[in-house]
Amino acid sequence: MKIHNFIRRSASYLITTAGLFATLCMMSHAGHAQSENVPSFATTGHFTVCTDPTLPPMTFVNGQDTRDLAGFDIDLARELGRMWHADPTILTMDFEGMLPGLSSHRCDMVISGIMKQAGREKNYDAAAYLDSSIVVIARSGTPRITSLDDLSGLNVAVQSGTSYATLVEKTNQHLIQSGRAPIGLQQYPAEDQVVQQVLLGRAHALITQDVEVYYRQKQLGGKVTIILKPDNPDFREFGAYISKDPHNKEILTQTVSSLKQQGILENLSRKWNISNAQEQAFTEKAAPSAFSLEVFFSALTSMAFVKGAALTLIVAVLSHLTAIVISIPVALKLNGPRSPLQMLLSAYVAVFRGAPTLLQLLFIWNALPQFFPIFRESWFTPFLATWLSLSINESAYQVEINRAALRAVDQGQLVAADALGMKRSQIYRHVIFPQALRIALPPTINEFISLLKTTSLASVISLQELLAVTQIQVARTFEFTEYYSAALVYYLAMVFFFLFLQKRIERRFSWADRNKATGHGQ
Amino acid sequence: MVSDTAPNPDIRISIRNLNKFYGEFLALDRLSLDIDKGEKIVVLGPSGSGKSTFIRCFNRIEPHDSGTLMIDGQVIDDRTDLATLRGRVGMVFQNYNLFPHLTVLDNCTLAPRLVRGTPREQAEEEARRYLAQVGIGEQAGKYPIQLSGGQQQRVAIARALSMNPEIILFDEPTAALDPEAISGVVAIMEDLAAQQITTICVTHEMGFARRIADRIVFMDKGSILEVAPPQEFFTAPRTERARAFLDQMIQF
Known part of the structure; x- marks a missing residue:
């Protein structure tokens, strides 16, 4: 699992030229004339959605065939297409190429588990479609804590190079200033190893994103529990991005909210094990068997x-x-x-x-x-x-x-x-x-x-x-x-x-x- | 003895003032000798006297630095085609130096096939004939390691014969052999002489030398001191050095 995508997603992007925006606005107004409830880019009956399929359960390759895309975001793109009577074409690309792809018209939309952040909305428009949160996870039976400060003197595992490491370091500065023991930071190259350290007891807790943990409940259910969901403004909700266009943004926001009202987003959340209801199930589920011959x-x-x-x-x-x-x-x-x-x-x-x-x-x-x-x-x-x-x-x-x-x-x-x-x-x-x-x-x-x-x-x-x-x-x-x-x-x-x-x-x-x-x- | 003036082209092998240096060290010092066709020459002398170096000049394994070496009237020098020369001058070593990864038969056919381009069947037919001639025709399919020392030395002779040489150099061929095997080698060498093949042999075995040599060449410190028939050399050596050498060998 690529937690560092979250960081990449938190980074700021190239500001495209004002001239290009002007052109886009003119084009979108032309589309507006044809249909009230369809964004200008989808009026032809087709639109392109770009995604970087490395973030389960949002967008990922399901199984061993790299063309077999799946996830919440892929389903969302299909639901939007259904609402607009247009066929979405899913284009996979490297993360860095996606948002600039909106400016170059290679992408009409970007839905790729990207956090909705004020910094990005300066250059692009976005509609929030799913709540999310950072979670701190420990072995089953570990009591809940109230803030990261409570991890003082304990070992915490994170994937190396992620913003979670930065988060722990910030907390440590604060802890040291107040004369308390810092958090012992353990960094591992892969998410599965991070989890394994907690399961083995080498680390007291780990930090990751909730959707991923819920998705992994089959593997983790019953073994670990969430002990804290710190509220971090940069990790609150996922957004679907389009080029700057107030009209398109309005239609997109409306479409997403009507999908929400119809209960479709809730269904998708259940399908991908990321609804809020999963937190309870996650914590209570029984442990799977030790060695599966079938697997x-x-x-x-x-x-x-x-x-x-x-x-x-x-x-x-x-x-x-x-x-x-x-x-x-x-x-x-x-x-x-x-x-x-x-x-x-x-x-x-x-x-x-x-x-x-x-x-x-x-x-x-x-x-x-x-x-x-x-x-x-x-x-x-x-x-x-x-x-x-x-x-x-x-x-x-x-x-x-x-x-x-x-x-x-x-x-x-x-x-x-x-x-x-x-x-x-x-x-x-x-x-x-x-x-x-x-x-x-x-x-x-x-x-x-x-x-x-x-x-x-x-x-x-x-x-x-x-x-x-x-x-x-x-x-x-x-x-x-x-x-x-x-x-x-x-x-x-x-x-x-x-x-x-x-x-x-x-x-x-x-x-x-x-x-x-x-x-x-x- | 030979005249020190010019090589004699009528003689099979004619050597005049042959010199060989190892850096500053003079390994062979103005050697002169004539050898007749089918003659059996034995080179005697203490260790380090230059015997082996001398006979290795004949096939240019050790090229001489100055002087003249003629075989059948042809000057041997750095313009001589080595493959041709070594086809005419075969060599048998003290440790046999058989190719351990090849069967006896393949040991005898490798060079004819590679150097002369002899077809395999023909090379094998000839090799079997030479193996029979040295008395080990039935061992053709074995590997060298399966043979006794005497048998291996016979293979080495057959391997040299398979190039159909006119001269065969023997570098201490009996040093690693028991008396019975030595007798076998003596018989083979006499057989070769009967076929008019010239043999030049370095040895430390006095008995062996006496039995096979037509002439003894005695060397010391890179020089030829005496050339004489064995009867004369062993009973009445002319030089003090040869007498001392023989006394030591008899004591030993």
């Missing part, structure tokens, strides 16, 4: 896991193959006579063996584009970045394996092949490499297995590999054990396959073992 098997057989595992496998195999290709000439050079190039290559190996793999990934993804703008372009995907960093990183290790393996081949082999008149390339291909391969194989497979698991680091640069998929699914369902177990099964299956492969390949090296050699007299 485990459905995770195991889900397309998302198959794809995640395939991506993990592909990026690991590609990276290691690339690493091997790089490492062979480097190893040969390092085993050869001293040269300036050799010193350079030694430095390469030392640096990339020394630096943490996670740091290399972050460096290539975030820092490299600052030096070389070409890496900012869209072709440079998380996949390519992962491939690049893991190849470079792995090649440093592989160089050492190859160096040792090449050294271990008896020097007499080279002399003997040389004395037979074979060319250097023939000697390496037919005499040295086959023997070095036998020595290099076990540590190489070992490295590969290690690399297969290292790919999970790439989730930090948004590569949808197996662990990233697992985390997304856990975030959606809070079913830690089942999804972690499914991921474990995939990792183990892949590793066991390669161990099996190693055994098969080692059989081909029976020539090195007197008792196992399979040659036969003729």
Whole structure:
């Protein structure tokens, strides 16, 4: 869950030019002439609604198909279309693009779980359609509190980088000034981990938005309880945004209020588990079972896991193959006579063996584009970045394996092949490499297995590999054990396959073992 | 002895004033020697005397720095095609240096196929003939590790023979072998001489040297001190250094 969307939603936006507003006003008045109860943008029978589907239960991708949009906001768009006799086209886009999209006419409306805030209404018009609130949540049985100050001296978990962290810090300033112990702030990268800390008792409470918590009652019901709903003016109600136009705003506000009167919004709230009535149910519901085999098997057989595992496998195999290709000439050079190039290559190996793999990934993804703008372009995907960093990183290790393996081949082999008149390339291909391969194989497979698991680091640069998929699914369902177990099964299956492969390949090296050699007299 | 003036092109191998340096160190010092076709030469001398370096000049595993080396009237220098030269001059090593990842048969066919482009079937047919000649025809399908030291040395000889050489260099071929296996190698080398294949052999085995050599070449500190038939060399060495060397070997 992306709580930080709330912050993004709280940020202020570009002010569009006055000229553009003037044009929009003229256009909307032209529409007004045709229909009294339909906004100007919907008079053609079509209108475009923009949304960023990352905020359940308001707007999100339901399940594993990214085109399967769902949520309160999506339903609201359809209800508005029904009222106006127009078909809504839902356009998904990145959050930053949506409100400017109103000015550029790419979007007629923006309904995307955005808070109605005075700052935004300077540039755009909005109609409130749903009440909301910040909530402080603790384990079931924890007594209610009256203000954030009551959390003094206790640990509170929030998603890192959110406005909730800022809220806690502000409270802490206030607490310290009045001579009281500050709140212990724990920040976690994902919402599901935040909740887990409270469930495990590491944190006393967590801070989040009520609609999300209600939506998650299936996972959380009975385990936690709301201990405080602090009133924060910036988090009171969700608004549907349109371009500045008093006439359209009036029609929109009227339409929303008539949907409210007809009880339609109330129905939607129930459908998405976000009505106020849910707060009671949420607190009283019984705890679900510990481990569901059904969930485990459905995770195991889900397309998302198959794809995640395939991506993990592909990026690991590609990276290691690339690493091997790089490492062979480097190893040969390092085993050869001293040269300036050799010193350079030694430095390469030392640096990339020394630096943490996670740091290399972050460096290539975030820092490299600052030096070389070409890496900012869209072709440079998380996949390519992962491939690049893991190849470079792995090649440093592989160089050492190859160096040792090449050294271990008896020097007499080279002399003997040389004395037979074979060319250097023939000697390496037919005499040295086959023997070095036998020595290099076990540590190489070992490295590969290690690399297969290292790919999970790439989730930090948004590569949808197996662990990233697992985390997304856990975030959606809070079913830690089942999804972690499914991921474990995939990792183990892949590793066991390669161990099996190693055994098969080692059989081909029976020539090195007197008792196992399979040659036969003729 | 040989004249120090010019190489004799009528002689199979003719060497004049051959020098070899390792940096500042003079490893071979003005070596001169003529060798006839089918002759069995044994090079004796203490460790570090340059014996191995000397015979490795013949196939340019160790290229000489100055002087003249002629094989069949052809000057061997840095313009010589190495593949051709090494096809004519085969080599057998102390540790056999067989390719452990290849079967006995493949050890013998690899070079003919890669260097000469001999078709596999033909190469295998020839290799089987050489393996039979050295008495291990039935081992063709085995890997080197499955063979005894004596058998491995026979494979090494067959591997050298498979390039159909005119000269074979032996670098201490019996050092790792038991007496019975040594007898086998002696028989093979006599067989090679009968086929007019010249053999040049470095060894520390006095008995072996006496049995096979047509002539003994005695080296010390990079120089050839004596060249004589074994009967003469072992009973009446001309130089003090050779006498001291032989005394030590007998004591040992």
